[in-house]
Amino acid sequence: MPFSDDPKELAPGAVTSSQPRRRRLAAASGAGLVAIAFGTWLLLGIGPEPGGHAPMTICAVNSASLRADVDADGHLDEIHDQDRDGTGSVVFRRGDHRTTVGVGEARGFWQKLRGALKEDMETRGTFGDFDGDGYADLALFYSQDDVGDSPRDGMVVHEVRYGPLARDLSSERTATIRMPISTFVYGARATDTDHDGRAELQVFQSVGDGGVSRYVGRQEGGGVSVSPGEADFYGVPEWPASELGWLDFGACRALGVL
Template sequence: MAGCAAALVVAVAGGLLLDLGPEPGDHPPMPLCAGADNVSLIADVDGDGQRDEVRDPRRNGTITVVFRDGDERSEVGLDKARGFWEKLRDAVREDMATRGTVGDFDGDGYVDLALFHSQRDTGDNPSDNMPLHEVRYGPLARDLTGSRTGTIRIARKSFVEQVRATDTDRDGRAELQVYQSDGDGVLLGLTGRQEKGGVTMGEGRLPEDAEEEWWQGEPALWQDFAPCDA
């Protein structure tokens, strides 16, 4: 009897814990635009009808989301996007890093989050450890969980150094651009697109001039988006 009672308490507590997470809103999609000096993206990330700010001036995948609630502001970094069990699973692993970026990958007008958690190289050989590679479809909650989740299909599981999203072909669906370790200090540039409920990374490299500009050039900023005051 005591065992049944304990099991019931655990079950109830587990259910309560599952219900404690924040929920996204259902406001219709709002336009994306570049903030002042192109150093941030302005978007309604959580679907509450208020414009939030996505900070990542170098567009390298180390974003911070600043949520608005009236006059109040709250910052959420990528570390928040990894849940309790994901953090527990990786607690004994060293040299892990999280990269992520936002873009409208499925073309529904809401901001989505592409998220990677992978292990840095040790020596000249790339690591083969990427426990997290997924896209969370918006609107996103304030803990950066998604309304639904899809996988990012990527052949290699080596370290993701940089990531960003752009809509270079102007079709309303963002492309995912990833720089991934190929060992010995070499980076592979890959482009991925929405298909079959997730994002599939192509095997081809980004153009060499684009690679040079992104990796060694000036900060990319968010200049491929129209300014908010346009």
């Protein structure tokens, strides 16, 4: 029988051989979009949103540990900075379950990407109520370490994230920390030396030649301003010994939290 180019009529409801292939392609495309969306979700670090619980007491267990309801779920979390250099973490509590998130994990996707273009980048951060609303905030820095005695101006992140924070330490309310210089941040601490309920930000920053200056920042104009006029000078080995820190917030035991 000779081959014919004439189109053949199909019975009503009949399925062509190309239709299953189209369905398979559509299904594969849909699965691909889901995978891309999930991958983007992971890369961007989108985590559970904070709750709406009223602020709870922020208090010091000791000079290197705080108690605070970081994510406003009604349960006090633990904040640790064992070396008191701004490399600490939050232990979120939910019943018997514990989830630990380090300050180094707080950087967003684009912040990590920008830092990947530089070498010797390090993250520092500290927690305190900078705006006085009762929730713990995060002051976050991502800067480039010195080369020998020479400081480098490679500060990718200098921002404050106002609480309550999500469980990936992100926030919908973020503002700039206005810095006098952009050199390496050795460490950061929060204090409340005047006990007014609004934390001060203590920034220990490289000034080169083995020196570290301590600058003080305060909530101002929708962000935190760090003043170059309030500075103490330390040698690199000595600066962590500064007594400044979380004990200003009041001891948990004395406040009846423990």
